[in-house]
Amino acid sequence: MKARFLIPLVLFLALAALLGVGLRLDPRDVPSVLIDKQASEFSLPDLFDPEKRVESAAMKGRVWMVNVWGTWCPECWREHDFLLYLARVEKFPIIGIDWRDDRDEALKFLNDKGNPFLAVGMDPESDAIMDLGVYGAPETFLIDKQGVIRKKHKGAMTLPVWRDEFKPLIEQLEKS
């Protein structure tokens, strides 16, 4: 046993590698169980006119996105300009779910900054967002023509995420 003195070193390196991998994982990242599952339907009061409803069923046959946001969420402010770009330049349909928000604040927010959403439903008691397995904002879901959730992004939507993960998939889904 000549190399015996190497044992502690090997053990140390193994432990360092294990902890190194552990550091890179995000323990807060809970994988969604809803990918490739039928998105549950929602029907929420319209932010602009609470008498009306915003319904997911109206989007059948289109490739679209649901964006869960709230004026209380800093990352939602950060991603807003990019959502505007998606709506105005890419002409991509986005339905907003305004989660546990103050209606006046939300209206002011969209008036001041611009509205990237086709429609916005209010979800003051987390009914719709719980069905989507949402636990933070913003979260964005990509839903295909059959109403199946194809992708979910947690955190602000950015150009790299859109370009690398969403755009190619959307082009594929549009064709089918």
Add this chain to the structure above:
Amino acid sequence: MRVMALTLLLLIPLLVQARVEIHQFDDAAQEARYKQLIEELRCLVCQNQNLADSNAELAQDMRRITYEMVRRGETNEQIIDYMVSRYGDFVLYRPPLQRSTLMLWVGPFLILGTAVLVLVLFIRRRSTEQSQPLAAEDQKRARQLLDD
């Protein structure tokens, strides 16, 4: 003036209102079920707390759903399935025994087993190592050292 200021100050605590969720149950069994469920379900926002402990808004809503389902007479399995189908196994504080969680369940016993094995081997080897009788010269030196 002073008295008035003091009186006003003393009134401040009245502005503070503690909010407690009050739930009505049909019977004690239902209440016990509700309490057990919110102990076992994890809050997704503050992930080291269960629903019972968490004050996050999502946790409040999840408690409300749990409460409503208990009141409707749904079984524990139905309520747990409801949560798991949305948030995955992560929502369970006690993870189910399955392939991905196998190490979680058997890992500690494996480590304990290894430790016991190493300990037994170590003790055995030590007891079989006979202590060599000292050479005459060494004994002389040892005596000398002890005498000094």
